[in-house]
Amino acid sequence: MVQVNADYLKLKAGYLFPEISRRIKEFSFKYPDSDLIRLGIGDVTEPLPMACREAMKVAIEEMGTAEGFRGYGPEQGYSWLRESICLNDYLSRGCKISADEIFISDGSKCDSSNILDILGKENKIAVTDPVYPVYVDTNVMTGRTGEVNESGEYQGLTYIPIHSENGFEAEIPKEKFDLIYLCFPNNPTGAVATREQLASWVDYAKKYNSLILFDAAYEAFIQDESIPHSIYEIEGAKDCAIEFRSFSKNAGFTGIRCAFTVIPKTLKGKAGNKEVDLWSLWNRRQSTKFNGVNYIVQRGAEAVYSEQGQAQIKRLISFYMDNAQIIKSNLTSAGFEVFGAINAPYAWIKTPENMSSWDFFDFLLKKANVVGTPGSGFGAAGEGYFRLSAFNSRENVEKAMERIVKL
Numbered sequence: 506m507v508q509v510n511a512d513y514l515k516l517k518a519g520y521l522f523p524e525i526s527r528r529i530k531e532f533s534f535k536y537p538d539s540d541l542i543r544l545g546i547g548d549v550t551e552p553l554p555m556a557c558r559e560a561m562k563v564a565i566e567e568m569g570t571a572e573g574f575r576g577y578g579p580e581q582g583y584s585w586l587r588e589s590i591c592l593n594d595y596l597s598r599g600c601k602i603s604a605d606e607i608f609i610s611d612g613s614k615c616d617s618s619n620i621l622d623i624l625g626k627e628n629k630i631a632v633t634d635p636v637y638p639v640y641v642d643t644n645v646m647t648g649r650t651g652e653v654n655e656s657g658e659y660q661g662l663t664y665i666p667i668h669s670e671n672g673f674e675a676e677i678p679k680e681k682f683d684l685i686y687l688c689f690p691n692n693p694t695g696a697v698a699t700r701e702q703l704a705s706w707v708d709y710a711k712k713y714n715s716l717i718l719f720d721a722a723y724e725a726f727i728q729d730e731s732i733p734h735s736i737y738e739i740e741g742a743k744d745c746a747i748e749f750r751s752f753s754k755n756a757g758f759t760g761i762r763c764a765f766t767v768i769p770k771t772l773k774g775k776a777g778n779k780e781v782d783l784w785s786l787w788n789r790r791q792s793t794k795f796n797g798v799n800y801i802v803q804r805g806a807e808a809v810y811s812e813q814g815q816a817q818i819k820r821l822i823s824f825y826m827d828n829a830q831i832i833k834s835n836l837t838s839a840g841f842e843v844f845g846a847i848n849a850p851y852a853w854i855k856t857p858e859n860m861s862s863w864d865f866f867d868f869l870l871k872k873a874n875v876v877g878t879p880g881s882g883f884g885a886a887g888e889g890y891f892r893l894s895a896f897n898s899r900e901n902v903e904k905a906m907e908r909i910v911k912l
Contacts, residue, residue, distance in 0.1 A: 510646070512646055512648045512650075513645075515653060515659070516646070517657060521879075525545055525866075529870070529876060532870055540874055541870075541874050541875075541876060542874060542875050542876065542897070542905040542908075543876040543897065544832075544877055544895075544896075544897055544902070545878045545892075548896055549896050550896055550897050551898075552757070554757065554821065555817060556809070556813040556817055557756060557806070557809060557814065560805050560807065560808035560811075561801050561802070561808075564804035564805070565801055568800065568801065577796060578798075578800055578803070580795050580796065580797045581608050581609065581792075581797070582607070582765065582798065583800070583803050587605070587607045591603065593810045598734060600735055601743065602737055602767055602769065603770075606770060607765050607767055608767075609764075609765050609797070609798050609803060609806075610791075611764065612751065612762055612764045613720060613751040614639055615764075616749050616764065617686075617718065617749050621644065623783060623786040624684065624716075624774070625774075625776075627683075628649075628683035629681065629682050630644060630662050630663065630682065631665055631678060631682040631684070631686070632685075632686045632884075633664075633666075633667050633688070633691070634664035634883075634884035635694065635886050635890070636686065636884050638882065640686045641659065644659075644662065649662075650662055657881070657884065657885055658885055665678065668886055668890075669855070673694050673844065674696070674698075677706065681713040683713075684715065685715055685718070686720070687717055687719050687720070687736075688719075688720035689719075690724065690727060691849065692720075693853060693890075693892040694851070694853040695845015695847070695849035695851040696845065697727065697729070697848045697849070698732070699733075700738070700739065703733055703736055703739045707740075707746070708741075711741055714745075716745060716772070718746075719746050719747065719749070720748075720749045721734065721736070721748055722749065722751040722753065722754060722764075723754060723850065725754065725822055726754070726755075726825070726826060726849050728826065737767070737769075743771050743772075744771050744772065745772070746769075748767040749766050751763075751765075752809060754850065755809075755818055761802055762802065763802050763803065763806045768783055770784045774786075824899075826895065828850070828895035828899065828902045829895035830846065831902050832893055832895060832902060833847075833852050835906035835909075836909065836910075839909070839910045842854070850895040851895065852892070852893045852895070854890060855890060855891075856889050856891050859889070861879075861889070862887065862888055862890060863879045865877075865891050866878075866879045873909050873912055875905045875908055877892060878893075879891060
C-alpha cells in the first residue's frame with residue numbers, strides 16, 4: 506500500500522473556509538428559503554474593470570491568428586507586464602526593484618505556500634496570531650511543525666499575538682527567528698503597519714539575518730498616505746524580505762488568477778556553510794514546476810496600469826471601502842467594538858457578551874441569515890473576534906447591517 510504524507514494528518518479537522526461552507530450547506534438544507542448574505546470569504550463581487558475585459562478580448566482575437574498565437578510563455582511572466590508592475594508599483598514609490606525581480610504567478614496564496622519549496626525545514630518560524638491560515642497550514646503540510654495543541658497552536662511555530670490590547674501591533678521578538686510572516690494591511694484584523702513599525706522589523710531581520718515573508722495583497726486599500734504600500738519602501742528591506750502581491754482584490758481577479766512575487770537578487774540564504782541567492786532558487790523552482798500565467802490573463806493584468814484601468818480600479822476600491830465604512834459605522838452605532846475597515850476591506854469585531862467566535866457565527870447565521878468568519882479560525886488570539894468582509898453588493902451590505910442591528 507502506498508505511503509502518504511503523514512504531515513497532512515496533523516492538520517486540524519477542517520480548513521476554516523471549508524468548515525464555514527459545511528455549516529452553510531447544512532443550514533441551507535434545513536432552511537432552503539432563507540435569504541443568506543455572505544460576508545465571510547473575501548471574494549469580490551463587482552464585475553471586472555472594462556479596461557481589463559477589453560484587453561483580454563483583444564488578446565483572445567490575437568490568439569486566433571497565426572501571427573498572434575502564443576503557446577508556452579515565460580515561466581517568470583511576460584516582460585511587458587513585469588515592467589509595468591515595476592514602474593507603477595515600485596519605482597513610482599521610490600523602491601529600487603527591477604523588472605526581472607518580479608515573478609508573475611496565479612495567486613499569492615499559491616506563492617506564499619510554494620516559497621517553502623526553496624526554504625529549509627530547519628528554520629525557526631514566527632507568525633502573527635491571528636494569521637491567514639495558509640501560512641500555518643502549509644508549514645504543517647511540509648513537515649515543519651509538530652502536533653497541534655488544544656488551543657490550535659502547532660509545535661515548532663511561535664505565535665506573536667496581535668489584539669486590541671496591543672493595538673494590533675506585533676511585538677518585535679527578543680529572540681532570533683529565521684522566517685517571519687507579516688501581512689499588512691492585515692488579514693483578518695484590517696490593521697496596518699506604520700513606516701516606523703516596518704523599519705523596526707527590517708532592522709530586526711537584518712540584525713539576525715532573518716527573512717520576512719511580506720504579504721501585501723491588500724495594499725491597494727490603504728487610505729492613509731503615511732502608510733507604506735510595500736516593505737521595499739523601507740531602507741534595507743531588499744536584503745531581508747520577499748513580497749507577495751495580487752490582482753485578486755484590487756482588480757477583481759479572484760476567478761481570473763494573476764499575482765506576483767518580488768524576490769530581490771540581493772537576498773541570500775545558506776545551504777550548510779555555503780551562501781546561496783534566493784532569486785536563482787525561485788527562478789529554478791518556477792521554471793521546473795510552473796508553466797506561467799496564460800497570455801490572455803497577463804494582458805488583462807497589464808491593463809490595470811493603463812489610465813482607464815487605474816481610474817476603474819480606484820472606483821472599485823472606493824466601492825468596497827464605502828461598504829466597509831457602512832459596516833463599521835452601523836455596528837459601532839449598535840454598540841459593537843469594531844476594528845479595521847479603514848485601510849482594509851475587513852471589519853474585525855469583538856463578539857458580544859463573551860460569545861465564542863463560532864457561537865457568534867452560528868448566531869448570525871440562524872438569527873440574521875448573515876455569514877461571517879469566526880476569529881478563532883485565524884488562530885488562538887482570534888478567539889472572541891469575528892470578521893466581516895466588505896466584498897459584496899451595496900444592497901446586501903446594507904441589508905445585512907439592518908438585520909444585525911435589529912438583533
